[in-house]
Amino acid sequence: MAHLLVENPSSSSSNNQQITSASSCHWALKSCTLTDPKVIALVCFEQSNYAVHLHPEDKRGYRSIVRLINNDQIFSTINRDYTSVERIGLALTMTLVTEAYNHIVPIAQNAATGNNARLLDPKTVTIQLGIKQEPIFLHGHVFGCGDPERKYIDDVQLDGPILGTLFNMNTSSPHESDHDKKVFWKSEEINKVVRRLETEIENIHHAYKIHGLTIITRNTFFNIYIVRHGETDWNTQTRLQGHTDIALSEKGRLQACQLQEKFAGIHFSKVFSSDLIRARSTAELILGSNKSTIIETPLLRERCLGTWEGRFAGELKSHLEQTIDVDNFTQEEYLSFKWDDTAESYSDAYQRLQTFIRSIAFSTPISDDPILLCSHGDTFVCYDISKSKCTYPNERIYWSYKQVKCLHYIKYKTNRINYSNLLLIQFSNSQHLKITISFDDNFWSFIFSVHRLTTLEAILDENYSHYQLITLWKLSPYLYSLRSF
Known part of the structure; x- marks a missing residue:
């Protein structure tokens, strides 16, 4: 199991807990389909077939599970440095998360019970992303820039959110010493996943129309x-x-x-x-x-x-x-x-x-x-x-x-x-x-x-x-x- 570095909400940002054996009922370990009505936002990039999944069950709304899947180049970021292309992907993802939590969360969730209610600005209907004590981070690992026919280090199943450590934009990715299992990925299998994502994303796109909300499903x-x-x-x-x-x-x-x-x-x-x-x-x-x-x-x-x-x-x-x-x-x-x-x-x-x-x-x-x-x-x-x-x-x-x-x-x-x-x-x-x-x-x-x-x-x-x-x-x-x- 991957280590998940989480922050205790009642403590300062300097007091982190290293969880090595999370409970199976933890939301980050649950399988979450993209048609889940609790999903906040989905974005599918047409040119590269990246899919970004923002999980809603993190009650501090600016922290989310993010999954990037590329149908041509699958290579885990665990135990190696980020490539320049992957850092660009992280930057784009961070931009998307910022956009999502400024424009999607306030509409899709009730301010009284939803994410970051204490940071919701009722005048602008936007949510402040992070505070001084708790800056913005993303959980997970990036998949990209690799050969799908070569071996790579497995992280978690594709059907669930990726379990990882806090993201930052440093050149090195988090090191996970106990991830040494190597598996093959076939490009046609990944293509099936991407096609399913696109269909599910379109379904969610229609579902959110009732909120008067447009979810961008193509990076056009x-x-x-x-x-x-x-x-x-x-x-x-x-x-x-x-x-x-x-x-x-x-x-x-x-x-x-x-x-x-x-x-x-x-x-x-x-x-x-x-x-x-x-x-x-x-x-x-x-x-x-x-x-x-x-x-x-x-x-x-x-x-x-x-x-x-x-x-x-x-x-x-x-x-x-x-x-x-x-x-x-x-x-x-x-x-x-x-x-x-x-x-x-x-x-x-x-x-x-x-x-x-x-x-x-x-x-x-x-x-x-x-x-x-x-x-x-x-x-x-x-x-x-x-x-x-x-x-x-x-x-x-x-x-x-x-x-x-x-x-x-x-x-x-x-x-x-x-x-x-x-x-x-x-x-x-x-x-x-x-x-x-x-x-x-x-x-x-x-x-x-x-x-x-x-x-x-x-x-x-x-x-x-x-x-x-x-x-x-x-x-x-x-x-x-x-x-x-």
Whole structure:
């Protein structure tokens, strides 16, 4: 029997009990099918056939049994180090558990008798994950990254929750000296398990609809095309537009028509546009004869520039240089700065855009077709720089751009589980333009301002915790490319 390290609820986190012979009636030892009505949440990853099982009988709701099964590569983590892929799997699982206990448990269970009732926030209907004395951990072992035809060390039966020790994100897995039994696993047997899981998960998915709850059963990735509106006369004059409703120029309309040719053959499941006329007109011209309905929203508006709208960008730049030492702002100060009370800060614009991204990530019905967003240049600058990772004092990642008299598009990939992390596929693509214009191909570029000796690589390494490892893994080619800027 595997050792199960549990914490006595009445003691502090430093007082742990090592249980070597648990009672057979302990909930962690009971066989639990995925159709059990007590199950809190299930997630099946379509591409890798991982299944995550959160057991509800742990009354401290942030501690759960988690099972990961991969139908191609089965190899126990007992008595060996975690591989980098498995650590990524753990990070993804931790994210899923966080999401589940923030959004699923409060709905599916009664706050008076359910998990973590004392930590339930009735205003937000969310549950606090862990406390200072008892941080978040997961129980179990990970199965992944191995050869199913080779021998591996057995842990427990597949039909029950995996019994293990407290998970952490260290490089080494818990060592279980008394697990030396070696068995064979056949890939077809695992395939049967996975197929059964998928069926049972779908049954639970329907059962939870009565709570008005959507359980994600597919880790569906979908593309988001983000389009900046075409040129306006104020763009040409370098005037600050913000929320001022300026129409497209003739050149701007032609640019949008050229992007329509670029997108020929792409069917967008949904099309969203800022409610400002320059963005709405761009979306209409891109769609052409396509009858997709355009959904207007103020959440995609340009950042409000307050009393400076209509004035020249150079005037604002000179004003800031003379009155404010922006170059010595920290990242937090830079993002929250606004030159008057009527303007939006980068953080303000980020918050409304984040609200919008969350809404489309959980929109129904689920479709694999891409989504088109027609917005403004500064809006998505706000999104990217607000998610920049800076921890050292007096440093900042910010954007600098030349006024560009053209339309461009950005392509992101995201998924419905970790919706807040967008994978950058293409950036500043203006190849569709046939008008001869003069502009810098990297008109939006990272400028890294540091007032102490450090590097971008060090910043990234410091900031990506285990919650974000999955994002770091997916984004690594792009992160490395940033270092050459």
